[in-house]
Amino acid sequence: MDPEILNLIKKHWPIQSLYGLPEKFVPGKTVIPYSGPVWNEEEIYEAIHTLLEGKWLTSGEKVREFERDFAAKVGQQHSVMTNSGSSANLLMVAALRSKRLYGFTDIAIVTPVAGFPTTVAPILQNGFTPLFVDIELKTLNLDLDQVEAKLTPKTKAIMFAHVLGNPPNMDRLMDLCRRRDLLFLEDTCDALGSSWAGTPLGGFGVMSTCSFYPAHHITTAEGGTVSTSNPDIEKVVRSLCWWGRDCYCVGKANLLENGTCGHRFDKWLPELPDLTIDHKYVFTEIGYNLKPLDLQGAIGVAQLKKLDWIHKQRKAHYEGYRAFFSRYPDLFRIAEPHPKADVSWFGFPVTVTTNRFTKDELTRFLEAAKVQTRNYFAGNLLFHPAYSHLGNPHDYPNAVTVTKSTFFLGVSPNLTAEQMEYVKAKLSEFIAAR
Ligand SMILES: Cc1ncc(COP(=O)(O)O)c(C=O)c1O
Structure with a gap:
C-alpha cells in the first residue's frame, strides 16, 4: 500500500454523508439504517489504487482475483462477476436457452410468488413461464409441499432466494430436485455466508447468484456473481455477460498473443473456411454487456476478507x-x-x-x-x-x-x-x- 494515499484516505475517513456513520449516536435524531456497507479505508484504497494503476478499467485482473476468491467462498469452481445481482439472475436464466447447454425455449420454472422482483423477472424476460407457489409463514421460504403438488412435465427448474439468508430444508429440496429432475437455480443474493450442514449456500445450485448492492453482506457499490462448478456453464455465462463473444480470455489472459485458446487468429466461421478472424469477434451467444469495473473487483477482494x-x-x-x-x-x-x-x-x-x-x-x-x-x-x-x-x-x-x-x-x-x-x-x- 502507498502510505501517502492511505494517510490521505484516513484523514478523510469516514465519509459521513455517504456511509451514514456519524461519530456520536443521538437517540431519536440519528437514523439507524437497516443496512449499509461495512467498509473501512481498505476498500477506498483498493478502488483508488486500481484507478491510479490504470491498467484495467473494465473487468481485469482484480475482477479475476475476486471471481476466484468468491467461487471458493461459496464452494463452486467458477464465478463470473457481473454489474449487479439482477444481472446475475438474468444471466443464470438466459444460460438455460443456450444451444451449447440446455437449449430450452418453452419451459416452466417454479418460484415463490413473494420476494424480490428480479428473482422472477428473468424467467419472463427469457420467455419462460413462472410456476408460482405460495410461501410458508414460518420461514417465508417457498412451500415445498406446493412445489411437489404443482410440478408439470414442462417444469425444468426451480429458482428462489433463501429468505433473508435463511434456507428452506435443503435436504428435502435437493432430494426433490434429484427425484423430479429439476435444475436448481439458487439466488443467494441475501444469503452470502449462510450454510446448511457445513455447505455454504450458493454451493447447492447448478448455478447460484449473489448481489453486492450496499445493503448486502458485502458490497462493491453495485455488483453480482454467477457461480457454478460446470466449466461449460461458466463459458456460456461469461459469454452472455461479455457481449456473447466466444473468446473466454479473462484478465491478463486478454494480453496473450494467441489468447487462452492458443489460436486466437484462426478460421473460426465454418461458412467462411478460408477466412482467418480474431476469436474476440466470434459470437456464440446472443449476449449482453453486464460486466463490472475492475475497481469493483478490487473492492470485492477486500470485502471478502471481512x-x-x-x-x-x-x-x-x-x-x-x-x-x-x-x-x-x-x-x-x-x-x-x-x-x-x-x-x-x-x-x-x-x-x-x-x-x-x-x-x-x-x-x-x-x-x-x-x-x-x-x-x-x-x-x-x-x-x-x-x-x-x-x-x-x-x-x-x-x-x-x-x-x-x-x-x-x-x-x-x-x-x-x-x-x-x-x-x-x-x-x-x-x-x-x-
Ligand atoms: C433476493 C434478491 N435477489 C436479487 C436482488 C437483486 O440484486 P441487485 O440489487 O444487485 O440487482 C436482490 C436485491 O438486492 C435480492 O434481495
Missing part, C-alpha cells in the same frame, strides 16, 4: 432481537432457522400476528423514531402492476399475509449495542401503549 466477521455480527444481532421478540409470542411471529442451518441474516423478519396494532402502525412509529424498517421486498408480486396479469394474488394467502403484516429490522454489523437497546426500548414503548 465476511467471517460480518457473519458473526449479523448472527449476534439476530440473536439480540430474537431474545426480545420471543417474549411476545402473542404479538409477533419471527423466523427461526432450521437446526442444520447456520444463517447469516440479511435482516430480522417480524410478522405482526395480533389485532391490537398493525404492521403499518408499528413501522411508522419506528420510522418516526429514526429506526429504518423494510417491507419483505415486494411481498406478493401479483399485487404489483407489472405482474398482476400473471394470476390472482389471493390464490396465495400466505403471501398476502406477509404483504400486509411482515417487515424486517436491520441486523447490519454497523448496528451498535447502544442502538439496538434504543430500538428495543422503542418497541417496548409502542407495545406498552397498545
Whole structure:
C-alpha cells in the first residue's frame, strides 16, 4: 500500500454523508439504517489504487482475483462477476436457452410468488413461464409441499432466494430436485455466508447468484456473481455477460498473443473456411454487456476478507432481537432457522400476528423514531402492476399475509449495542401503549 494515499484516505475517513456513520449516536435524531456497507479505508484504497494503476478499467485482473476468491467462498469452481445481482439472475436464466447447454425455449420454472422482483423477472424476460407457489409463514421460504403438488412435465427448474439468508430444508429440496429432475437455480443474493450442514449456500445450485448492492453482506457499490462448478456453464455465462463473444480470455489472459485458446487468429466461421478472424469477434451467444469495473473487483477482494466477521455480527444481532421478540409470542411471529442451518441474516423478519396494532402502525412509529424498517421486498408480486396479469394474488394467502403484516429490522454489523437497546426500548414503548 502507498502510505501517502492511505494517510490521505484516513484523514478523510469516514465519509459521513455517504456511509451514514456519524461519530456520536443521538437517540431519536440519528437514523439507524437497516443496512449499509461495512467498509473501512481498505476498500477506498483498493478502488483508488486500481484507478491510479490504470491498467484495467473494465473487468481485469482484480475482477479475476475476486471471481476466484468468491467461487471458493461459496464452494463452486467458477464465478463470473457481473454489474449487479439482477444481472446475475438474468444471466443464470438466459444460460438455460443456450444451444451449447440446455437449449430450452418453452419451459416452466417454479418460484415463490413473494420476494424480490428480479428473482422472477428473468424467467419472463427469457420467455419462460413462472410456476408460482405460495410461501410458508414460518420461514417465508417457498412451500415445498406446493412445489411437489404443482410440478408439470414442462417444469425444468426451480429458482428462489433463501429468505433473508435463511434456507428452506435443503435436504428435502435437493432430494426433490434429484427425484423430479429439476435444475436448481439458487439466488443467494441475501444469503452470502449462510450454510446448511457445513455447505455454504450458493454451493447447492447448478448455478447460484449473489448481489453486492450496499445493503448486502458485502458490497462493491453495485455488483453480482454467477457461480457454478460446470466449466461449460461458466463459458456460456461469461459469454452472455461479455457481449456473447466466444473468446473466454479473462484478465491478463486478454494480453496473450494467441489468447487462452492458443489460436486466437484462426478460421473460426465454418461458412467462411478460408477466412482467418480474431476469436474476440466470434459470437456464440446472443449476449449482453453486464460486466463490472475492475475497481469493483478490487473492492470485492477486500470485502471478502471481512465476511467471517460480518457473519458473526449479523448472527449476534439476530440473536439480540430474537431474545426480545420471543417474549411476545402473542404479538409477533419471527423466523427461526432450521437446526442444520447456520444463517447469516440479511435482516430480522417480524410478522405482526395480533389485532391490537398493525404492521403499518408499528413501522411508522419506528420510522418516526429514526429506526429504518423494510417491507419483505415486494411481498406478493401479483399485487404489483407489472405482474398482476400473471394470476390472482389471493390464490396465495400466505403471501398476502406477509404483504400486509411482515417487515424486517436491520441486523447490519454497523448496528451498535447502544442502538439496538434504543430500538428495543422503542418497541417496548409502542407495545406498552397498545
Ligand atoms: C433476493 C434478491 N435477489 C436479487 C436482488 C437483486 O440484486 P441487485 O440489487 O444487485 O440487482 C436482490 C436485491 O438486492 C435480492 O434481495
